[in-house]
Structures are given as C-alpha cells and as structure tokens.
Amino acid sequence: MAEPSQKETKKKPLINSRNDPVKNFEKWKKKYSKKKDKCKAHRKQNKKPEWQVEKETINRLEERYSEINTSEIERFSDFPLSKKTLRGLVEAQYRLPTEIQKQTIGLALQGKDVLGAAKTGSGKTLAFIIPALECLYRQQWTSDDGLGVLIISPTRELAYQTFEVLRKVGRNHEFSAGLVIGGKDLKQETACIHRTNILICTPGRLLQHMDETSFFHASNLHMLVLDEADRILDMGFADTMNAIIENLPKKRQTLLFSATQTKSVKDLARLSLKDPEYVWVHEKAKFSTPATLEQNYIVCELQQKINLLYSFIRNHLKKKSIVFFSSCKEVQYLFRAFCRLRPGIPVLVLHGKQQQTKRMEVYNDFIRKKSAVLFATDIAARGLDFPAVSWVLQLDCPEDANTYIHRVGRTARYKEGGEALLVLLPSEVKGMAKQLEEKKVPINEIKINPEKLLDVQGRLEAFLAQEQDLKETAQRCFVSYLRSVYLMKNKEVFDVFKLPLTPYAQSLGLAVAPRVRFLLKAQATSASKEDPGTTSDQEIEAFKSKLGGKEEDDQSRDDTDKVNSSAEESDPEEDDEQELSDSLKQTSLQFMNEDEDDDDCRDVDILTVKRRDVFGIEDGSFTLENEMTKSKLKKTEKVTKAKEAKKVLKKKFQVNTKIVFADDGEVMQQWPQMQKTTVNDTEEEDESSGINLAKAKERLTEEDRFDKEAYRKKIKEKHREKRLKEKAARRAANKKESEEEDEAVAYLDRDGSEDELDISALPDPDKYKDMEESDVGSAEESASDHEEERPKKRPYPSLAGNQAEKSVGIKKKRVKQNSEEDFEPLNTGLSLAEDEELVLHLLSNN
C-alpha cells in the first residue's frame, strides 16, 4: 500500500477558526453592539424634548375639545383631559362627573366664560378645579411663569377647602398652589406669592397683596374663578372686586359659580365675563334644594328658643348638627352657656371673631367628629363640605331665602340625605314662608310639644349669678340679636318692635332686659312718623354707617376678610376696639340716667372717623390764649387713684381665666377667683358713676374673710397630712425597733448591763415640739385624730404612765407586754402634743 502523503497525514483541525462559535458570537456581539450604539445615537439625535412630546399630546387633546358632547359624557375619562388630571381624579375617588361638571367642564375647556349655578352639594368645586388645572397644563405652565389661575372665595374656610380639593386632584401636576387668606402670616405669604401658579384667596387679602406686595402681579393670568360670587358681593366686596378685576388682564377666561344667582351676580357677570355661557343645571327642577333633604319649620316664641335648642340637642346626641345664629355674640354666649349646661355631646363654635388658627382648628375638628353640634354664624353657610352632617337647625331666621338655601345645603350633600329645621317667630312666619315658596323650597310646618321642652332658664340664671363675665356676654348677646333683627332689610319678616324683650332677656338668664338705646331712638323716630314700627332702608343704612361698617360683627356678615385689609392684620386691636365699644354700649344700655345719653353717641362715634373742627377754626374760636388755658386746665386736673381705676375698669381688661375641673365635674380651681360675697347686689346701680369705694371696701373685707377661712382650712389640711405621715414613719420605726429589741434583749441579758435606760425608744422631743407649735390652729382635729388611733397603739401615754418601765428599761418587751396587758391605757384627756410635752417634762424631772 502506498504511504499517505504528508499533506494527508497532517491532521485536520476539528473546528477551524471560521467555524468557531465562540469567536463567531464575539464577532456578532461586537457588530451588534456597534449597530445598537449607532441606533441609540441616531435615536438620541432624533428624540424630541419632553415638552415637545407633551405639546403634541396637548394638541391632540385640544383637537378633541370641539367634539365634546355633554350628553355623551359618562365618565371623566370621556373628557379630553390630561393623564395627570385623570389620575388625580381616580386617586381622589372621583369617577363619574355630576351634572354641573358634565355641563361646564366642556365649555370651560373650550375657553368660554361660564356662569354656573347648581344646587348645593352638587359638585361645583370640581367643575372649576378641573378646567383650571387643564388651563395651565395646556400652557405648559412652570413656576417661573407666575400666577396663572386665581380663585376667589368669600370665606377663609371655603378657600381652605377648595385648596384641599385642588391639592388632592392636582397632585400629579407640577404647578405650585397657594392659599392667601386673612388672619395668616402676611410676610410668609409675601415671600412665596410670586412663585404661586394657582392662588386661592379671599378678596380683602388679595387686594392687600396687589397694593402692597411690589413683586406680585397678575399680568400673566389666564383664568379667574369667582366661587359663591353672590356672597362675595353681598358681603360688601363689590368695590374690592372691581379693584381686583381692574388689576387683571382683560384677556382671560372667567368662571363664576354659585348655588343661587342674584341681580348683583348678573351685574358682576356683565362686568367680568365676556359672552358667558349660562349654565343653570336645576333651572327646571321642581325644587331648588336637594331632593334628599327633608325640610320643616316650627313656630316658636323668642323666649322658648333656648329651651328648644337644648331639647333638640338632647334628642340628637348621636348626630352631627349645625346650628345657625344671626350674630357672633349670640354664638359666643350660647356656646359658653351650653358648655356649662353639658348637653352630653361636644359643642363647637365657629364665627368671624375667632382667631384664624382657632377657626381652622374648629373646622377640622368638626370634620373629624362623628357626633357634635356646631354653633355657627353664616360664616359656615356657604360652600363648606362637612361630611355626614345630619341636621341643620336655623335657630335664627335667615336674612333671605338664598341664605336659607345655602344654610340647609350643609347637609344632604352629594346624594346623601339630611334634615333641616327652621325656627320662626310668629312674626316671621308669613313673610318667610312666602319667600321660601317663591324660591321653590319644599317646607312643611311641624308643631312642638311644649311638654317635651326642657327648661334651662333657671340653670342659666344660676350661671349668670355666679359669673359676671358670662352675664355681660349674655347682655351683649341680647343687644346683638336685636341689632341683627333691626338691620335686616326685609321688614315684612323682621320687626324688632314686635319682639318680647323682657321674656327674651330672661330666657338668656338675665334678670332684667338691658336697655337698648338704638331701639329707643328708633322707636321715638317711628312714633313721630305716620306708620310707627317701620324703618326705612335709609335709616338702617344711616345706622350702619354710624356703626362704621362694623355691623358685620353682629350680623351674619361677620366672617370674612375685612375690606380694609390692614385692619385684618391687626385682629387683636380690632377686638379690643370692639370690646371697648361694647363696654361703652353696655354701660349705656344698663342705665337710664339722662346724662348717659352721651354715651350712646360715644358708642357710635368710637367706630366712625368723625370730621371734627378740632381747632375751632370754623367758629373762629381758635386763639392761642384759648388753647393755652385749655391745656392748663388739662394739666391741673388731678389724677386720683379712683380715676385711674375707673379708667382701667372702662377699658375692661380681661385677665386670663383658668378653671380646673375634677373628674366628677366639680370646679377644683378657678382663676380669677369668683366673688363669694353677695354685697354686690346693689352694685350695678353704682357702676354708672364708676367705682363706689365704700362698697368696694366692704366687698373686699367680706372677700377677705372668705379667703382667710379658706387659707386656714388649707393650713389645717397640710398639718394633718404632715402628722399622718410622721405617725406612719414612727409606727414603722417602732415596729423595726421592737424587732431589734427582741434581739437586743437577748444580747443585753448576756451583757448584764440591765440598769441602762434605752432612750432611743422615746420620741424625739424636738420633732414634737415643732409639731406642737404648728398645731395651734388644728387642736380639735388632732384630738379627734388621736382619739381614733390611741386605743390601737397608745405608744406615748403608756410609756409616760408606766414609771416602773423606766427602772426596768432593759426588759422592755416584757414590760411593754405587761403595760398592754396589765394597765388600761391612760387617757390623759390631752392632745397628742400635750401628752408629749408631759412625757418630756416627766423625763426631764428624772
């Protein structure tokens, strides 16, 4: 056989380099990643910026705006809304739009001005919040763009509530939102207002920022929302609103919402809306209030109202109710009175004279509570969305049917049920029933069973007798209620002259009705007219202007910002001024002296800026001489202590009060202390001329007596405690000693030192000397204490009485036993301290 050639013999490799899969893979990988990088770079080059992608999405959404068909909308996702808004809605559990939302959101997205009206609780808030968010989203707004949407609310609470809804629904957007309301830190607001994209505010505070915050401007504004527009105007903010609107760009979108429309809203609409779309969802509805709301009214005499309120609360302890009153001071007094009455349910209070922090606290508190009663003025009537309110009780008749509708709207919100009860005086029934009927409010009369009414007048009287401060609050409440009735425009419903004044005052717990000067004057004026009892609008306006625009304090319009926003900042001063005017009013109300009439004018003047001819230029009486004599006279006037005291009294400084209650409700500690004497019965008469020093002294002496007595009791108690402690310590020591003595006896027996006297068993004389001295005022008590204990232990008398023991001291235990067995305890008839002294005496003799 031929040998294989060398070529053939060379072994062929199994896998050549071309077929090597590892290498191939690496090659491929290299190639692929190159390609990938290329693609990436290419894509990167071609990639649109985020804003551009968003713009395209926005364009696509905007294209759909014209196709919005209200009748086809079933869910929020049927609207061309941004993903961020839709996600926010889902997260906040809003899925299906309500009727007002269906009808207005589309129009607002299309950029139209909208005037929307729908029943209370029908979801108007979302109807403007969604378009507001979408408006800025469409503009791709950033924080650098400044203010884009402005939402104006009539009250601070409503503004806060809207802010919360915005925060919930707009959480996925990056816009900044701010709450600008009175009563908050102005500086803090100023610092961040220019970075805010959506501003929710009350009118007074907004105007203040427009005037005072240099870098705050609204020139970029796209949307203005006026929530509860009619209320804003009702509260006398028309001028403020005009001033605000003047500061806004003309090219903007305006949305205006309310549950009720008044002529003033139409005026505002003319002023601020361009070709608006009117959306009145429930225009054709049979009733203007929610279908799920049951409404009744009862006729009740004024003097029975408080009993009725108490009985109502006692019957609804497990419910959440809101009770509406017409004035702040009424609310203030009845809140305090009801806290004392302890109806068995938490009572909260919300009114315009509270500090902002307190207002927010109460608002949040009432939201959280499952059962509670909220006493409120009309500050709470608009827009507030407290969950699960079952009852709205209107203890005072509302100003008009619109106010009625908003008040009752605090219950039966968004498909929930609720009940409303209106309390009418016999004189109010006809006029109010007519108004409610015209406004399509379905309401029926129900009767109260007078036997079921719980009478609290006696208890209120007792409270007022104990507390002067509460009594004054009751007097203010009285005057304030009458004034609110007097200031009501609709005289068909409200007639202050028909009110039973004395019974009403008594029902508040007052002994007599305070004298109300403005009523007397009004009465005098109306008596001189043909038709007495009627008051013209002009007269009311004149009265209001005399009050210097402060009538809102006592009327329903107590709530919001002040138009004068700088005044708003200085709430405490304002309160002081009010207090002062009140105290003057109070003084003037109580006393009938003729010279007191000046006070009445003073009450009014204090609240007005009077143009006075200060220098007497007009009558030519201004001369340097005159002025000098006047100033001399001023200087020579002596300032006595009594005068100073009178001044202080007039200023009515309030010291802080503190009451500590025990678990059982007993007052344990009270500051300032209550007057215990009854000498002040006649004092009211003396108040007219300031302080009656003689009487004051007499009262002080009497008070002193009570104080001394109380002090003595306290000291006694202290001593007693001390003694008991010492006794316990002694007992323990004795026990220990006797145990030790057992051992000692054995030891001593061995030692043989039997004659020694162990004086350690004797009481420490110094200790008892101290005790004795402090016992002066508590002899009786200590005697009784010892009587109780002596038979059990009688340590010292037995020692003192057993002379033998001294000589046989070492056999103490036995002797002690003997002394207990053989001898009757020696009752010296002396106090413990005296007994001790006797022992010491005997010892020292030995």
Ligand SMILES: Nc1ncnc2c1ncn2[C@@H]1O[C@H](COP(=O)(O)OP(=O)(O)OP(=O)(O)O)[C@@H](O)[C@H]1O
């Ligand atoms: N689409 C919705 N789905 C579910 N709940 C809603 C919807 N819209 C509003 N609500 C709820 O209905 C309640 C009332 O809403 P809102 O406060 O906006 O009413 P309103 O019409 O402004 O009332 P008012 O006239 O008293 O101000 C709120 O508790 C709100 O959360």
